[in-house]
Amino acid sequence: MASLIGSYSLGFGLFFSVFIIFFSIRNLRNSEVLDKKIVSFTIIQFFFVIISFLGLILSFINSDFSNETVFNHSHTTKPLFYKISGTWGNHEGSLLLWLLVLTLFISIFLVKSNQQPKKYRIFTLLFQQIIIVGFFIFLIKTSSPFNYIFPTPSEGLGLNPILQDPALAIHPPILYLGYVGSSIIFSSALAAMVTSYVTKEWAKHIKRWVLASWFFLTLGIMLGSIWAYYELGWGGFWFWDPVENVSLMPWFALTTLLHCILVLEKKKILRSWAMILSIATFALSMSGTFLVRSGILNSVHTFANDPERGLFILIFLFTLIFLSIFIFIFFYSEKDKIENSFFWLSKETSILVNNWFMMYFLSVVLIGTIYPIFLEVITANKISVGPPFYNKLILPFLIPFLFVMAIGPQLNWVKSDFKDKFYMIIFLIISFLLSALIIKEFNISFLINTILVTSAFFLFFCTLREFFIKRFKNLSQNIAHFGFSLLILSILFNNIFSNEVITNLKIGETFKSEKFTINFENIEQADEKNFKAITGKFNVKYLDGSSDILNPELRIYNQPNIITSEADIKTNLFTDKFITMNYIQNQEYFNVRYQVKPFMIWIWISVILISFGGFLSFFKKKYEI
Amino acid sequence: MKSKVFPLVLILFFFIIFVIFFKGLKNSNIYTPKTNLEIKVPSFELKSFENNNIISETIFKDDEYYLMNIWASWCIPCREEHEFLMELKKNQKIKLIGFNYKDNFKNAKSFLKDLGNPYDIIVIDEDGTSSIDWGAYGVPESFLIYQNNIIKRFIGPINNDDLLGIQKIIK
Numbered sequence: 125m126a127s128l129i130g131s132y133s134l135g136f137g138l139f140f141s142v143f144i145i146f147f148s149i150r151n152l153r154n155s156e157v158l159d160k161k162i163v164s165f166t167i168i169q170f171f172f173v174i175i176s177f178l179g180l181i182l183s184f185i186n187s188d189f190s191n192e193t194v195f196n197h198s199h200t201t202k203p204l205f206y207k208i209s210g211t212w213g214n215h216e217g218s219l220l221l222w223l224l225v226l227t228l229f230i231s232i233f234l235v236k237s238n239q240q241p242k243k244y245r246i247f248t249l250l251f252q253q254i255i256i257v258g259f260f261i262f263l264i265k266t267s268s269p270f271n272y273i274f275p276t277p278s279e280g281l282g283l284n285p286i287l288q289d290p291a292l293a294i295h296p297p298i299l300y301l302g303y304v305g306s307s308i309i310f311s312s313a314l315a316a317m318v319t320s321y322v323t324k325e326w327a328k329h330i331k332r333w334v335l336a337s338w339f340f341l342t343l344g345i346m347l348g349s350i351w352a353y354y355e356l357g358w359g360g361f362w363f364w365d366p367v368e369n370v371s372l373m374p375w376f377a378l379t380t381l382l383h384c385i386l387v388l389e390k391k392k393i394l395r396s397w398a399m400i401l402s403i404a405t406f407a408l409s410m411s412g413t414f415l416v417r418s419g420i421l422n423s424v425h426t427f428a429n430d431p432e433r434g435l436f437i438l439i440f441l442f443t444l445i446f447l448s449i450f451i452f453i454f455f456y457s458e459k460d461k462i463e464n465s466f467f468w469l470s471k472e473t474s475i476l477v478n479n480w481f482m483m484y485f486l487s488v489v490l491i492g493t494i495y496p497i498f499l500e501v502i503t504a505n506k507i508s509v510g511p512p513f514y515n516k517l518i519l520p521f522l523i524p525f526l527f528v529m530a531i532g533p534q535l536n537w538v539k540s541d542f543k544d545k546f547y548m549i550i551f552l553i554i555s556f557l558l559s560a561l562i563i564k565e566f567n568i569s570f571l572i573n574t575i576l577v578t579s580a581f582f583l584f585f586c587t588l589r590e591f592f593i594k595r596f597k598n599l600s601q602n603i604a605h606f607g608f609s610l611l612i613l614s615i616l617f618n619n620i621f622s623n624e625v626i627t628n629l630k631i632g633e634t635f636k637s638e639k640f641t642i643n644f645e646n647i648e649q650a651d652e653k654n655f656k657a658i659t660g661k662f663n664v665k666y667l668d669g670s671s672d673i674l675n676p677e678l679r680i681y682n683q684p685n686i687i688t689s690e691a692d693i694k695t696n697l698f699t700d701k702f703i704t705m706n707y708i709q710n711q712e713y714f715n716v717r718y719q720v721k722p723f724m725i726w727i728w729i730s731v732i733l734i735s736f737g738g739f740l741s742f743f744k745k746k747y748e749i
Numbered sequence: 750m751k752s753k754v755f756p757l758v759l760i761l762f763f764f765i766i767f768v769i770f771f772k773g774l775k776n777s778n779i780y781t782p783k784t785n786l787e788i789k790v791p792s793f794e795l796k797s798f799e800n801n802n803i804i805s806e807t808i809f810k811d812d813e814y815y816l817m818n819i820w821a822s823w824c825i826p827c828r829e830e831h832e833f834l835m836e837l838k839k840n841q842k843i844k845l846i847g848f849n850y851k852d853n854f855k856n857a858k859s860f861l862k863d864l865g866n867p868y869d870i871i872v873i874d875e876d877g878t879s880s881i882d883w884g885a886y887g888v889p890e891s892f893l894i895y896q897n898n899i900i901k902r903f904i905g906p907i908n909n910d911d912l913l914g915i916q917k918i919i920k
Contacts, residue, residue, distance in 0.1 A: 501772045
């Protein structure tokens with residue numbers, strides 16, 4: 125029943141697109157004010173999508189297995205929370221979620237933009253409707269979440285257990301808010317070009333959307349990363365996996381766009397940058413969807429390999445790209461170029477320099493992700509691009525990037541000089557000495573690591589000083605930059621200081637190393653609602669006499685039948701102690717992996733700080749210096 | 750003045766990307782790791798459909814191909830793949846072993862009565878524990894076995910391409 129309603133309201137929703145487009149075009153010609161009907165229709169469309177989405181959630185809650193999506197991804201023994209999150213834990217449901225956020229955002233946009241020119245609003249709506257119609261058709265034609273199966277199976281196939289995790293349950297909605305927010309930026313940039321509205325006012329208006337999408341995208345990526353750290357049991361938080369990369373690329377573009385918009389709002393320069401980046405951000409989000417959903421890349425995100433779906437997104441994506449190229453070429457002109465000169469030492473120059481660095485990082489990730497596909501198509505060679513590629517190409521360029529990031533905010537707009545900048549030299553010396561002292565202790569390549577850590581410390585001190593000197597002026601930017609320095613520092617220290625032991629242990633056995641001993645005390649079995657848990661008890665004793673009890677777990681899920689390994693992690697402010705165990709076939713031994721990961725929690729804290737900076741900025745009335 | 754070359758280059762560039770992605774769609778899954786190559790078959794001791802005790806070591810002979818298929822009567826995709834299994838049965842060079850997974854005996858019987866029985870031997874994995882030893886993800890799933898090694902694994906229902914693939918291997 126719920127599926128039936130959901131299915132019909134999806135059709136009605138698509139139907140309303142026709143109305144909206146018709147009335148928008150008529151309104152464009154006829155009147156000076158925006159037709160109220162258009163806003164109402166948009167909101168009605170949104171409600172139909174909500175009903176459809178609720179219908180799917182209800183089918184999941186009731187375990188209505190006559191619905192194919194529910195049958196494929198749910199099970200009666202699954203806890204309620206994961207029944208609900210199962211709604212978007214699959215291809216069909218997650219597309220419905222996309223659609224939901226698309227229609228939600230355009231409704232908010234229309235309601236909130238009544239200060240803006242009418243033509244611009246209508247064009248934004250029209251471009252957004254192209255995207256919405258595309259997704260409606262994609263959903264209904266190739267991946268309907270409401271397919272009916274008969275006879276009704278008595279039991280479902282279950283949700284992949286590694287997706288049954290709280291961080292992952294909220295990761296898709298948050299990430300989609302970021303992705304789909306970029307669609308508004310895309311439509312509005314196209315509309316601004318068509319109506320020649322690429323001005324300071326436009327920048328002011330779209331800044332909030334950029335900030336909001338950026339905030340959600342940052343949080344969404346972090347949640348995915350936290351999940352990978354806890355659940356996948358490799359003890360890492362970023363693997364340069366193609367699927368992670370496709371979320372990182374829009375983030376680079378969006379971050380750069382954010383800085384361009386801040387400049388544009390001030391000075392009416394970097395307009396082409398802002399336009400191209402607005403298009404690129406959404407194009408990258410969409411190509412992410414294409415790469416992940418078409419089966420070209422394989423990962424936990426690959427819900428189903430269906431070339432037909434891939435083909436649809438591919439054609440849709442390139443239609444949008446060619447449409448925006450067309451608009452950019454024919455409608456956009458730089459005719460009123462003014463104040464386009466950059467003085468070499470100014471805030472805008474430093475932003476421009478770092479934009480180029482960001483574009484470089486983006487290209488590295490793009491090439492690393494796409495190149496293997498190209499090579500395979502052209503030469504049938506398979507290569508895999510791993511962390512060494514990214515580390516070698518990104519790390520060295522992080523150094524100037526961090527320096528510019530530290531110095532830039534200290535400069536004035538338009539023109540600046542080195543007066544009163546003596547403290548910077550002091551900071552530089554302190555940072556260098558500090559890093560040299562730390563790095564010296566470890567047996568790693570001295571020069572590059574020292575300089576890297578120096579640049580991160582330099583940014584750290586410069587932003588720290590800002591907090592005391594400027595107090596609440598520019599607080600949001602400063603928090604974000606401070607968070608970034610903290611992030612780089614924690615990642616570097618995490619890499620440098622990490623320690624790992626992999627061994628096979630029997631119950632009762634003890635592993636000895638120079639710094640600690642691991643004693644495998646016993647295992648216990650317990651039956652949970654939809655899995656059987658085998659919990660090991662490990663006692664780790666350190667030289668100084670302290671000890672930790674760690675309880676990693678193996679979960680044998682009943683439906684589908686998968687064994688997952690749950691890490692046990694002892695977290696404190698300085699280090700994470702991370703242990704996983706794995707069952708070895710037909711033996712009494714367990715494979716045990718023990719890791720000491722310093723400053724792990726600071727990685728999450730700094731990302732939260734970064735996004736909090738964006739969050740604060742969202743509520744700021746006007747942009748200070 | 751805007752150069753005319755720039756738009757053309759841009760369009761050409763995206764067109765090339767489009768073509769490459771389009772071709773890439775056809776050979777998808779390039780990141781699939783090579784799983785379970787040359788892995789010994791796990792041993793088991795289970796009841797057969799005829800209520801005999803069956804020990805894995807006695808079924809798998811070294812010089813023959815086997816397809817071990819995990820199925821159940823309640824499993825919808827199993828119905829889809831059944832015709833391909835029936836097709837495969839015609840081939841004398843391969844033996845099909847059915848692994849009846851968490852199923853009701855009566856339902857399983859009538860399933861085979863309706864759709865035909867492609868299997869040479871059927872064993873009953875009543876509580877699903879033996880399937881775990883095989884590292885199975887779910888139903889249906891199939892393993893191609895030669896010389897007591899799993900040489901290929903099919904997660905999900907067998908389709909026409911898989912069938913052709915198998916026939917090619919056992920030729």
